[in-house]
Amino acid sequence: MQNLNKPVYYGEYLELNKLLDTQNPRSKELGNEAHDETLFIIVHQVYELWFKQILHELNSLHRVFLRDQIEDSVLSRVVLRLERIKKIQGILVDQLDVMETMTPMDFLEFRDLLVPASGFQSVQFREIEILLGLKTDQRKEVDRTYFLGRLKKEDAERLMELEKGETLFTRIEAWLERMPFSQSKEFNFWTEYQSVVDDMLSGDEITILDNMATLPKNSVDAQLENLKSTRETFETLFDEEKYNELVRDGKRKLSQKATLHALFILLYRDRPIFNLPYMILSSLMDIDEGFTSWRHRHAIMAHRMLGTKIGTGGSSGHKYLKSAAENNRSFLDLFNLSTFLIPRSKLPELPKSLDEIMNFKY
Ligand code: HEM
Incomplete structure (x- = not known):
C-alpha cells in the first residue's frame, strides 16, 4: 500500500520494483541460462x-x-x-x-x-x-x-x-x-421485408433462366441450386423452429429475435x-x-x-x-447477416410515425 501523504514517485506509483522483479528464466535457475x-x-x-x-x-x-x-x-x-x-x-x-x-x-x-x-x-x-x-x-x-x-x-x-x-x-x-422498432400494432416490417426478398429472388431466378441458352447446363443447375439454398437460408430466419434447430446444432449462437433486430439495425x-x-x-x-x-x-x-x-x-x-x-468465433452470426441485406433502394418504407422517431433534424 502506498503512503498517500508522500510525493508521488514514478517507480513507486507503478510499483516497478515488483513488476521488474518477475522475469525469472527457468534455464537460469537451472544454471544454464538460455538468452x-x-x-x-x-x-x-x-x-x-x-x-x-x-x-x-x-x-x-x-x-x-x-x-x-x-x-x-x-x-x-x-x-x-x-x-x-x-x-x-x-x-x-x-x-x-x-x-x-x-x-x-x-x-x-x-x-x-x-x-x-x-x-x-x-x-x-x-x-x-x-x-x-x-x-x-x-x-x-x-x-x-x-x-x-x-x-x-x-x-x-x-x-x-x-x-x-x-x-x-x-x-x-x-x-x-x-x-x-420492427413491429408495432399497425406495422410489421418483416412481412414487407419478406415480400421484397421474394421479389428479389424471383428476379434472380428469371436472370438465371434467361441465360440458359448461353450457359452450359451444369452451370445453370449449379446457379439454381445456389438460389434454392439462399431461399432456404432466408426461410430459417423467419421459421422459429428451423432457426432454433440451427442454434441446437451450434450453427447459430444469437437468438432468432436478436438476429432479426440486428438485421433491422444494419438495414x-x-x-x-x-x-x-x-x-x-x-x-x-x-x-x-x-x-x-x-x-x-x-x-x-x-x-x-x-x-x-x-x-x-x-x-x-x-x-x-x-x-x-x-x-x-463469437459474433459469426453478425457476419452472416450480410446474406440478408437488400439494396437500400428496395428497403420497405417505414410508417411516418416510426420514421419520425428514428430521425432527428437540426
Ligand atoms: C514460441 C512462441 C509460442 C509457441 C511455440 C506457442 C505455441 C502454442 C501451442 C502449440 C498452443 C496449443 C496448446 C499447446 O499444446 O501448448 C498454444 C496455445 C496458446 N498460446 Fe501460444 N505459443 C507461443 C507464444 C505465445 C504467446 C506470446 C502468447 C501470448 C499470450 C500465447 C498464447 C497462447 C494462448 C492464449 C493459447 C491458447 C489458444 C487456444 O486454446 O485457442 N502463445 N501456443
Whole structure:
C-alpha cells in the first residue's frame, strides 16, 4: 500500500520494483541460462497485461449491458471502449513479430523446461473468450475433460462459474431482443421485408433462366441450386423452429429475435437512432475479426517454431491452433447477416410515425 501523504514517485506509483522483479528464466535457475527465455517471458507478460486491460473494458461493458434499459449517452461510452479494445488488438497481433525474432533453435534451448505449461492455460484469455460467448462444450478438437484438465482446479472452477452466468454475449443478445422498432400494432416490417426478398429472388431466378441458352447446363443447375439454398437460408430466419434447430446444432449462437433486430439495425443504420447501435455491432465484428487474426498469426508462428511437433500443453500444436482460429468465433452470426441485406433502394418504407422517431433534424 502506498503512503498517500508522500510525493508521488514514478517507480513507486507503478510499483516497478515488483513488476521488474518477475522475469525469472527457468534455464537460469537451472544454471544454464538460455538468452531468449527472457524475451519469451516478457512477451507473454506484456500480453497478459493487455489481456487484463481488455478484461477491464469488457467487464465495464458487461455491467452496462446488465441493466434492463440503456440510455443513448451510455452507448457512446460503450463505442469508445470497444474502440480501445480494437487498438489493443492491433498491438497483440504486431507483438508476435517481436516473438518471432527468436529462432526455433533458440526456443529449443529452453522449450522442454516449460512442459506442461502453455498459453493454453492463460486464464485471462479464457475469461475474455467466455465473456464474448465462447462455451467450453462448443470447442473443436479438445473435449471438456482435456480442456479443463490442463488448468488448476481453482482456475477451472472459476471459469466454469463465469460460464454458467450471464456473459457480455448474452446481455448484448438481450439488448438486441429489446429493440422496439420492427413491429408495432399497425406495422410489421418483416412481412414487407419478406415480400421484397421474394421479389428479389424471383428476379434472380428469371436472370438465371434467361441465360440458359448461353450457359452450359451444369452451370445453370449449379446457379439454381445456389438460389434454392439462399431461399432456404432466408426461410430459417423467419421459421422459429428451423432457426432454433440451427442454434441446437451450434450453427447459430444469437437468438432468432436478436438476429432479426440486428438485421433491422444494419438495414436502417443511416437513421440517427441507429448510429450508435450500428457502431457497436460493427465493433463487435471487428473485435471478433481481431481475435481471429491473432489466432491465425499465433498458429502460423507456432508452426514456424514447432513444425509438426506437439505443443508444450500437449495439443496437436499448429493443427489445433488452426482449427481454434477457424471455429472459435463469437459474433459469426453478425457476419452472416450480410446474406440478408437488400439494396437500400428496395428497403420497405417505414410508417411516418416510426420514421419520425428514428430521425432527428437540426
Ligand atoms: C514460441 C512462441 C509460442 C509457441 C511455440 C506457442 C505455441 C502454442 C501451442 C502449440 C498452443 C496449443 C496448446 C499447446 O499444446 O501448448 C498454444 C496455445 C496458446 N498460446 Fe501460444 N505459443 C507461443 C507464444 C505465445 C504467446 C506470446 C502468447 C501470448 C499470450 C500465447 C498464447 C497462447 C494462448 C492464449 C493459447 C491458447 C489458444 C487456444 O486454446 O485457442 N502463445 N501456443
